[in-house]
Amino acid sequence: MSFVVVGAGPAGVRVADRLAAAGQAVTLIGDEPGVPYDRVALSRYLAREVTAHDLRRPPALGVRHLAGLRIAAIDRAARRVIASNGRRIGYATLVLATGAAAFRLPLPGADLPHVRLYRTLADVETMIGAASRGGEAIVIGGGLLGLEAAAGLALRGMRVTVLHAADRLMERQLDPPAAARLQAHLAIQGMAVRTLANTQAITPAGVTLADGTQLPARLVVIAVGIRPNSALAAAAGLAVGRGIVVDDAMRTSDPAILACGECAEHRGQCVGLVAPALAQAEIAARTALGEPARYRASADSAALKIAGAPVWSAGEIAAPDTDALVLDDPDGGYRRLLLRNDRLVGAVLYGATEDAPWYMRLIRDARPLGALRDVLPFGPAFA
Ligand SMILES: Cc1cc2nc3c(=O)[nH]c(=O)nc-3n(C[C@H](O)[C@H](O)[C@H](O)COP(=O)(O)OP(=O)(O)OC[C@H]3O[C@@H](n4cnc5c(N)ncnc54)[C@H](O)[C@@H]3O)c2cc1C
Structure with a gap:
């Protein structure tokens, strides 16, 4: 019996x-070149x-890894995958772990050579090459990834907007107070932020906004989802909604x-x-090995990885029918806690994030929460 896994990202690896550790023959196929990272x-x-070098995450011994090979089709009747170079590889069980791709905004100029998405090692190598020559960079997208891209480019000497x-x-x-704090921190680090900025086109010289403003840029990074x-x-x-539809197994x-990872859609969620x-x-x-197993989604957390601007968030972010407890302490950081039915359902910490594991557990x-509710924003030391 042979297993084939398509996609050599974290989920596929x-x-x-796991299959190799169970003594199974497994082929891992990824379209990115080199060692998984x-x-x-x-x-x-x-x-x-x-x-x-630190990024490298080679698969375990015993995994046959085929790098730089793109699977173009699945022949389900013959149980084999067909690569874009025509190579055919048979499977008894196939696992799709094809992940997700960064969304390229449908803007005029979005395909120009100085425009990069922020997803792969190749994207980052190109950004590093561009940054070595200095100049102006524009990052479209002020979410987690866009801000991490902006901070990295600024650190490498680019003037970033x-x-x-x-x-x-x-x-x-x-929420607005925490976002304002973050924006002020980025300004100190030399990054400009334009909110309500509606990009109309990307040109060889930079970016044009809907209000006609022209911003120069040698590098434009799109990080919008x-x-x-x-x-x-x-x-x-196969049944596909936003992602590949899977059951609990x-x-x-x-x-x-x-299917698993960012390519999968489980109970309507990707x-x-x-x-x-x-x-x-x-x-x-475990399912591939014939063991009973069920995936149950649980609350997850995300952190912004920018030095000096710790942001951590978990669970629900802004949900209806919740109460918010807010602690806005200029020295001790900012906390916003979302409660429903006397239970903590979401948290955002800015500045002081050392209590994150405690909130995650709650x-x-x-x-x-009972009596804990009154001291909740102050952290476990007061509980
Ligand atoms: C810059 C950056 C920072 C991030 N930071 C965080 C963080 O701090 N915390 C966090 O939780 N998450 C973070 N993420 C998200 C995290 O990387 C993803 O959740 C994770 O990589 C998903 O793993 P995956 O294996 O499902 O998909 P992917 O990592 O996308 O891997 C899928 C692989 O399959 C390959 N593939 C696709 N189609 C084919 C095909 N037809 N044939 C062969 N190969 C194919 C793709 O090229 C890719 O290599 C970050 C992402 C980025 C880009």
């Missing part, structure tokens, strides 16, 4: 490692905190094919963080 750490690489369509940075995580890579599955006739509509992608990979591996436990 995890599945392959830690995508999450790309921002740290851009910010010179780690080297390219962040263009963000919403009225504040990271509007899905931060991701789309699950589900076209391969859709073309093979990570099975697709074809029982011989599983994940966008590495922890749930890996949790799904563990379930997919969100996951979902127990009534």
Whole structure:
């Protein structure tokens, strides 16, 4: 019995490692060149905190890894995948871990050579090359990834402007006071931020905004969100919504094919963080091995990896029918806690994030807070 995993990102590598550890023959196929790497750490690489070598995450011994090979089709009847170079590889069980791709805004000029998405090691190497020549950079997107890209480019000597369509940075995580603090911090580090900035076109010389403003740029980075890579599955006739539809065991509509990670859609949700992608990979591996396993989504956390601007958020960000407890202490940081039915359902910490694990536990436990509610914003030291 042979296993084939398509996609050598964190989820695919995890599945392959687990199958190899169970003594199974497994082939891991990825279209990116070279050794699999830690995508999450790309921002740290851009910010010179780690080297390219530190990013390497080779699969376990026993995994046959085919790098730089793109799977173009799945022949379900013959149980084989077909690569774009015509190579055919048979499977007994296929695991799709094709991840997601950064969304390229449908703007005039978005395909120009000085425009990069922020997703792969190749994207980051190009950004580093551009930064070595200095000059102006524009990052379109003021969410987590856009800000990490901006901070890295600024650290490498570029003059960076962040263009963000919403009225504040990271509007899905931060409310106005916290976003204002973050923007002030970025300004001190030399980054300009334009909110409510509606980009109309990218030109060889820079960017044109809807109000006619022209901003010069040698490098334009688009970081405005991701789309699950589900076209391969859709073309093979598998059920696909936003992502590849899977059940709790990570099975697709074809029982011989599983899917996990950012390409998958589980109970209507596609994940966008590495922890749930890996949790799904563990379930997919167990299902592939014939063990009973069920994936249950749980609250996840995300952190902004910019030196001096710690932001951590978990659970629900802005939900109806919730109460917010806010602590805005100019010295001790900013906290916004969302409660529903006397339970903590979401938290945003800015400035002082050392209590994050405690809030994460409270969100996951979902127990009534009772008297804890009154001291909740002050952290475990007061509980
Ligand atoms: C710069 C950056 C920073 C991030 N920071 C964080 C963070 O701090 N915390 C966090 O939780 N998450 C973070 N993420 C998100 C995290 O990287 C993803 O959640 C994670 O990579 C998802 O893993 P995956 O294996 O599902 O998909 P991917 O990592 O996208 O891997 C899928 C792989 O499959 C390949 N592939 C696709 N189609 C084919 C095909 N047809 N044939 C062969 N190969 C194919 C792709 O090229 C890719 O290599 C960050 C992402 C980026 C880009």
